[in-house]
Amino acid sequence: MTTALLWFRRDLRLDDNPALQAALDAGHRIVPVYVHAPDEEAPWMPGAASRAWLAASLRALSAALRERGSMLVLRRGPTERALETLIEETGASAVYWNRLYEPAVIARDAALKTHFKQRGIDAHSHNAALLFEPWEIETGQGTPYRVFTPFWRNARARLRDGAPPAAPARLPAVPHLASETVDALLPAPRPRWDRPMLADWRPGAAGAAEMLEVFLDDAVAHYKTQRDLPDRVGTSRLSPHLHFGEISPRRLVAAIQGRTWPAAVEPHVETWLKELGWREFSHHLLYHFPASTDANLNPRFDDFPWAPRDNDALEAWCRGRTGVPIVDAGMRELWATGFMHNRVRMLTASFLTKNLRQHWIHGARWFWDTLVDADLANNTQGWQWTAGTGADAAPYFRIFNPVTQARRFDPDVRYVRRWLPELDALPDAAVFAPWEHADAARLAPDYPAQPIVDLAQSRDAALAAHDRIKTAR
Template sequence: MPLALVWFRQDLRLDDNPALHEALEQGYAPVPVYVHAPEEESGWAPGGASRAWLHRSLQALDADLRARGSRLLLRNGPTGPALSALLRETGADAIFWNRKYEPATQPRDAALKREWREQGLVAESFNGALLFEPWELATQQGGPYKVFTPFWRNALGRLRVPAPQAVPATLPSVAETFASEDLDALGLAARPAWDSGFWDKWHAGEAGAHEALEVFLDGALHGYRSDRDRPDRVGTSLLSPHLHFGEIAPWRVVGALEQVRTAANAADVDAYLRELGWREFAYHLLHHFPATTTANLNPRFEHFEWAPGDDRQLQAWRHGLTGVPIVDAGMRELWATGYMHNRVRMIVGSWLTKHMRQHWLHGARWFWDTLVDADLANNTLGWQWVAGTGADASPYFRVFNPVTQAQKFDPAATYISRWVPELQALPVAARFAPWLHAELARRLAPSYPRAPMVDLAQGRDAALAAYKRSAPAESR
């Protein structure tokens, strides 16, 4: 049987894997390979939390392959030379992979495909990550979308869910003569193990992804439309890191949702599908506007007066010491679990870019390093959205009040109490804004900051004044 390399990247699963499925369909014996080349990510090499997850996900993938008689080969980059060398070593006639969409990887992959085809090899790539690839949807004028609602309306009208593709119970063996790096040698695992608290919450790998989907369908899906904004409840799917690493296909998630759809839960199903739509929109934007990973999409902000970088304030924000309980709770949850509830992401992002008036890249870089679901498309969209600088963004002049946000979405201060335990002795009403209960806070929460690092009213006023000054002269 002829051999074909199956090049794994952010598609770390066996079911619903188009590249693996096609290799088998064409009669090849797959040789699974992963190439570690973070230096090729053009300034966005995976952060610490992503590397920790990747270590476990690769471990799980190799175990799944071995259970079927195969195994995963690990190689260090650069990618092109590593794969070309393996093609020669194995004598493989073909190479199959699923596409990535980041600005640094698309041109590299296209060049490799041309090179291998010129050598007479079969080289084919597939969509293994998205419901719609970024170039498949366009406005009526033929251009890219910048507003989500018409994008998603178009997508829903064309959405078709493919049938699941299960991997065979057995796979051809991979010869022991084909060398592989040791997983530990890739240096992915955290040293020291600062991520130890992550794994009480997460189960990396394909089995963990399917388990998370089942738990969601049985639980948080019911009431998702309202509870998804409540950090004090288990109201979300927790599928984002599994989707990012490709441990489950998005169309498998859609298919499962449609199977359980009823008249009673239809609004919740539609609300979750809409969140998957935002993921698709993020990839659409990244493909068409690749510079937005570091540059504002909205040119108005090219001359916006961001505050000078303040290391002391940024460190306080990163480590949950701002003096604003809901902000501090979110940042501590992030550090402890590699995750932050989406509503809280918006609150801490607004605090950073509005009250602190720090450039959104400070937040994007920190999230990139600390989130297990750090994804270049979604991270870019999220930060440009909350900062008001991107597509279909929340306007900059919409400044979240973190106190009222906490009172609305964490009404019993349950989330705050969990992550800011020094406030637990205070009455619930005082936990949202302890500086308004100064004497009580001094006695019952002496270790917590006496006041926010930025006065809420003054920070809001300064942000709005800076925004007004940034308006084009003809609109003033």
């Protein structure tokens, strides 16, 4: 029996794993390997929250492999050297992996594939992360889409029914090989801030499957109306599981299309599928416009007069001390849990880029380090969308009013009160804008007396800045 290396990256599952299935179909004995080489993803190496999740997910994958008679071999990079060493140790004649779409990783993987083929080692890559390859969905002119609606109309029509392959019940035994430990590659932080952050999560494929079932049973029937309410679990919370490949988008589509839904629920189902479409669109943009991770997708904003970097304002924003409760609640949720409700992500991003007029890259970098679902495609698209600098972006004059938004989406202030206990003594009506309450300084002495920026004046300044680039072109 020939031997093949199965190189895991962010496809940390055994079901619907095309690289695994292809290697088994070719009759290979599989040697599962994970190579830790974060520097090869520079300048967007995994952030602290991602590393904490990754460590837990690797443990879950290792356990799943042991249950099937195999094992996960952990090695330290550089990747080429680590894989070459394993080829020598095992006599492997092939390497299989699933593709990733970040610019640095694409360049690294292409070089590796060329290298292995020159060495006479078969190198096979597959799509495990997306419903469609980024080059499969294109306009009638053969160009990439830059607007979501026609992109999703095209992609939605191509969705097919059918369950993806299940995980193999058994895998061939792996010869004894030296392996690093997860703790050696990804040492636990000191102090252990990761423990409370991950307390409400179950990283790994089993946790992803459980989260999906809970969503389908309890939340999808109200998704369209409740997904914008941050005080409840109205979304699937599957984004970190998708990012690390613990569950595939094909599995999600099959699960939701495999049920018969009442007519009243179908709009909610379609809205959720559309969110998967946004994920696809984000990867489509990242693949076709790789410079967008650090540069405006819309070059018109290259001349936008951002305010000078304000370290004090950035610090207040990061720590949830801006004096605007819905913004601060979101930033504290992020710090405590590694997650933030999507509606609140838009509000915090709008406040940073429009009210503070700080460049979106500062926010993108902070989210990258603190989100457990930090995904380069989604993070880039989300920040550029809110800042108005990307594809399918909101017009720049659409500046979210955080007070109005809080009254609309957290009317009972349950979300804000959860994360800002220093406002407990304020009446509900005052929590939306404490600075307008005459007795706020006495009732909430530990909360900023005023926002760090006047909301109305900063909105006008943002509009004036936008007008300057409109008239300059």
